[in-house]
Amino acid sequence: MEKKNLDWSNLGFSYVKTDKRFVANYKNGAWDKGALIDDDMIVMSEDAGVLQYAQTVFEGLKAYTTKDGKIVTFRPDLNADRLIDSAKRLEIPPISKEMFIESIRQVVSGNAAWVPPYGSGASLYLRPYIFGISPVIGVKPADDYQYRVFATPVGPYFKGGAKPIVVKISDFDRAAPHGTGHIKAGLNYAMSLHAIVTAHEEGFSENIYLDPQTRTKIEETGGANILFVDFDGNLVVPKSNSILPSITRRSLVYVAEHYCGMKVIEREVELKEVMNGDFKECGLCGTAAVISPIGKINDHGKEFEFSNGMTEMGPAMTKLRNTLTGIQMGEIEAPEGWIMEIDC
Ligand code: PLP
Ligand code: COI
Numbered sequence: 001m002e003k004k005n006l007d008w009s010n011l012g013f014s015y016v017k018t019d020k021r022f023v024a025n026y027k028n029g030a031w032d033k034g035a036l037i038d039d040d041m042i043v044m045s046e047d048a049g050v051l052q053y054a055q056t057v058f059e060g061l062k063a064y065t066t067k068d069g070k071i072v073t074f075r076p077d078l079n080a081d082r083l084i085d086s087a088k089r090l091e092i093p094p095i096s097k098e099m100f101i102e103s104i105r106q107v108v109s110g111n112a113a114w115v116p117p118y119g120s121g122a123s124l125y126l127r128p129y130i131f132g133i134s135p136v137i138g139v140k141p142a143d144d145y146q147y148r149v150f151a152t153p154v155g156p157y158f159k160g161g162a163k164p165i166v167v168k169i170s171d172f173d174r175a176a177p178h179g180t181g182h183i184k185a186g187l188n189y190a191m192s193l194h195a196i197v198t199a200h201e202e203g204f205s206e207n208i209y210l211d212p213q214t215r216t217k218i219e220e221t222g223g224a225n226i227l228f229v230d231f232d233g234n235l236v237v238p239k240s241n242s243i244l245p246s247i248t249r250r251s252l253v254y255v256a257e258h259y260c261g262m263k264v265i266e267r268e269v270e271l272k273e274v275m276n277g278d279f280k281e282c283g284l285c286g287t288a289a290v291i292s293p294i295g296k297i298n299d300h301g302k303e304f305e306f307s308n309g310m311t312e313m314g315p316a317m318t319k320l321r322n323t324l325t326g327i328q329m330g331e332i333e334a335p336e337g338w339i340m341e342i343d344c
Pocket of ligand 2: 060061288
């Protein structure tokens with residue numbers, strides 16, 4: 001199979017239309033089997049549930065070319081579980097785990113020519129999503145739904161790849177206690193758009209959201225969880241019920257303990273201790289972001305710079321990142337069940 005003629009090493013994180021996408025429909029109370037199609041356009045009612053009341057949930061995962069030329073995805077079973085949890089919270093009939101895995105296999109294999117080559121630093125980003133497609137006018141769930149998965153080749157989420165970024169403490173809240181912060185719903189991202197545009201206008205790469213109840217504890221950013229390394233070399237991860245249970249973070253917790261000899265502490269992290277300099281390193285983690293180091297945090301004009309500053313990633317984050325990407329690229333042996341090979 002001949003690869004597409006793209007400048008793989010210089011891709012950004014943006015949408016490129018690829019050849020095939022998976023579509024399944026929920027009608028009369030049941031999901032059909034679904035199939036790959038060519039058409040990237042969707043025709044729906046002007047009153048579709050997704051358009052009126054934002055009834056949509058999604059996932060994000062990647063396909064990679066490994067060192068020995070295989071095409072693989074990373075822990076898709078966890079994306080399936082999370083999509084099912086997200087769907088239930090928005091009264092969307094969940095698809096089965098089997099359909100999720102099958103759709104990923106079909107989309108990757110149907111777009112094999114778009115999977116970036118090993119060593120390019122790029123990957124094929126997969127976007128599964130389910131949305132209410134039938135009309136609703138009173139506030140209630142739609143009757144019919146569509147599940148889709150498309151693929152797009154991507155490079156780093158932040159310009160400059162693994163270069164440290166500057167983030168600000170947001171005045172906006174992302175998620176309420178007992179709200180929807182722990183699921184991957186489009187509505188959580190819609191409400192973050194004004195905050196991210198404002199942050200970008202002010203020269204920051206991202207927002208750090210605080211817990212909305214007390215505004216004293218670190219939650220996460222608009223599209224990634226946050227990690228800290230303390231001066232004893234421990235990985236510290238914020239504990240909260242309103243952040244997304246990141247698959248990257250869960251994997252890094254395992255990698256830290258089993259591959260890097262680090263102790264992991266999950267606890268509430270106060271903004272005060274961060275700004276006091278109690279942590280040596282800080283970074284964002286997620287499928288799109290992988291690990292992006294945070295160089296500086298700006299809290300309403302008061303700035304704290306981590307010890308590695310703005311030029312490079314700190315040693316602990318570098319080790320975690322290299323180990324995780326090494327596992328994903330087939331350079332380091334993966335824990336059982338983490339890598340799903342796709343026949344193309
Ligand atoms: N937090 C938010 C708000 C996200 O959008 C994402 C991205 O998926 C993450 C965390 C990281 O999750 P994962 O590592 O599963 O991609
Ligand atoms: C991901 O990392 O997959 C995300 O969904 C983050 C962002 C692009 C929304």
